[in-house]
Amino acid sequence: MGERTSLAGLLLRALGRSRFARNERGATLVEFALLAVPFFALVGAILETAMVFLASEVLDAAVNDANRLILTGQAQSASFDFDDFRSAVCNHTFGLFNCDAIHIRVTPVTDFASASATPPVETDCTETCDWTEPQVFTPGQGSNIMLVQAYYKWPVILNFANFSLATLGDNTRLLAAVRVFRNEPFSG
Numbered sequence: 001m002g003e004r005t006s007l008a009g010l011l012l013r014a015l016g017r018s019r020f021a022r023n024e025r026g027a028t029l030v031e032f033a034l035l036a037v038p039f040f041a042l043v044g045a046i047l048e049t050a051m052v053f054l055a056s057e058v059l060d061a062a063v064n065d066a067n068r069l070i071l072t073g074q075a076q077s078a079s080f081d082f083d084d085f086r087s088a089v090c091n092h093t094f095g096l097f098n099c100d101a102i103h104i105r106v107t108p109v110t111d112f113a114s115a116s117a118t119p120p121v122e123t124d125c126t127e128t129c130d131w132t133e134p135q136v137f138t139p140g141q142g143s144n145i146m147l148v149q150a151y152y153k154w155p156v157i158l159n160f161a162n163f164s165l166a167t168l169g170d171n172t173r174l175l176a177a178v179r180v181f182r183n184e185p186f187s188g
Contacts, residue, residue, distance in 0.1 A: 041160055048158050052158040052165050055096055055154050056175045062092035063150045063177035070106065070139045070146060073186030082137035089150060103131055103151040108140035115147045117182040126169040129153065148179045 017155040042127035069075040075085065085106065090099035109115045120133035140146050156165050167173050 027114040044158050045160070045163075048156065049167060050119055051155060052156075052173055052175075056177075058093055058096050059102075059150060059152055059175050060177040063148060063179060064090045065092045067146075067148055067181065069179055070148065070183065072184055073142060075139045076141070076186070078089050078091055080137070080139060082135065085139075086136050089174075101152060104135050104137065105133065106137045106139060106145075107147050108132060108144040109147045109180070110145070112180060114144060115145070117147065117149050117176070117178040119151060119174055119176065120149075121151065121153070121168065121174060123168065123174075129168040129170045129172065142183055144183045146179075146181055146183060148181075150177045151175065153177075 049092060066085060069078075069080065069085070069088055075088075078084070080088075082104070086102065086104055089102060089104065090097070093099065103120060105120065120131050122129050124133055152175045153168065153170070154175050156171050156173050158164065159166070159171070164171070165173050
């Protein structure tokens with residue numbers, strides 16, 4: 001039995017495997033290399049998902065706050081135009097958006113049932129997704145039912161094996177904030 005062990009030991013030494021089998025230097029580096037890509041991909045996906053949801057909530061809250069100006073008649077009495085309303089929305093976005101790229105449509109509708117919000121962008125685009133409807137700002141009068149829509153093409157950075165948060169072909173995600181409300185019965 002001792003001969004076999006020594007024979008196996010001699011054979012392993014002759015092949016140079018005994019020193020290699022016991023040498024564990026670099027094992028941590030190899031393990032890290034194997035796990036680093038999936039780990040950082042997961043962390044990146046979590047961060048990007050969080051940023052998309054944060055941006056969506058910020059846009060929604062900014063539009064909600066700016067709507068108060070139309071709802072109460074402040075925008076109408078101050079003779080707001082499109083740029084004034086865009087500034088009111090942008091004042092609540094904390095610098096998270098390029099304000100010039102927010103697509104805004106403010107229109108009165110006849111009743112709540114006829115309020116229909118459709119994205120004003122080519123959804124089947126491949127490289128450049130252009131807006132299909134013009135921007136409008138018509139704040140209405142007292143007691144009008146209003147439809148306020150704001151859209152933004154949020155750039156998506158990560159794309160792993162066709163897993164991406166992009167909803168448009170130009171690698172952006174369309175964020176939307178839509179409100180339907182009745183103006184207060186103000187005069188003027």
